[in-house]
Amino acid sequence: MRLLDVRIVRWYSKLAYVLGALAAGWVLRSSLNALGTPPVATVAIGQLFDLVAILYGARVFRGRREPVGPARPWWRMTAWAPAGWVIGLLAVFYVAVGVIAVFLPVEAVGAEASSGAASVASSVLSTVWFAVVAMLYLNSARRSTTAPSAEPTPNVKPTVR
Template sequence: MGRAPAFRIVRWELKVLYIVVAWIVAYAFTDLLRELGTPAVALEVVNTLVNLAAFAFAVRIFRGQGEPIDPPRAWWRMTAWPTLSRRLGILFVAFAVLMALSTVLSAFGVGELPAGGSVGLGVGVTLQFALVGFLYLNSAVRLARLGIAKPERLRPTIRLT
């Protein structure tokens, strides 16, 4: 008996749709728990775990153009190409720095966090962003070390003349 084909998402539009739906599900689940009277700390932990689970599943099922579809990715591999991993890593580290700065300033009374926000939530989000940034940067380094590089052309060039 053969094994079932692997579920993979290759098209960027479907990747964006997955991310939006995962974010909405995490938000709705956390909001439901909030309405049921769940303590704020538990809400932050649940929200972090749901978001990280959705993220972990995404990097397992997303595939880059030209990347093999069937075999599972190495546990450390976040994207198909080192350049994308590096760019996303830098983006998430920047988000972590901005969130940390916002949290620290609001803790000292300079500005304020969004409605419903707390210093604990700010710390949790900062840690999420920092972890994801680290994972992407680690992936970039390992992909580059293995000599994996995006081919120069994955699609034919479209000419208007």
């Protein structure tokens, strides 16, 4: 059985996948920190892992009335456009926060300055990561609203009495 032949349909299985991916990402980042990996490398490797987990989840998750057998189109991240809009706009919010974090001096918000260049590089990586996630989900939502539905609508006229 190939990894992309797996299908996750039930909500509790999807929740278990997401929680498992979060836990695995936390273990990966903690291990890298314990090994003395530079913070920027830890952020980059952790975000690459997260992106792979998101993309794999998008390939194997299936929504209600979505065909289980065939592979999803490459651009589809969610079963329904509203979910793509919500996740994409949430990622856009985090992009905005990241841009503010990169360009606003840390002292201006009353926080202590951290390690300077490494902190800025980590913020830039996070902002780019959220921009990629936003692009994936917003593109999926936009195309889902214009793509033909999987189930054709029957052309039945109501009977008038």
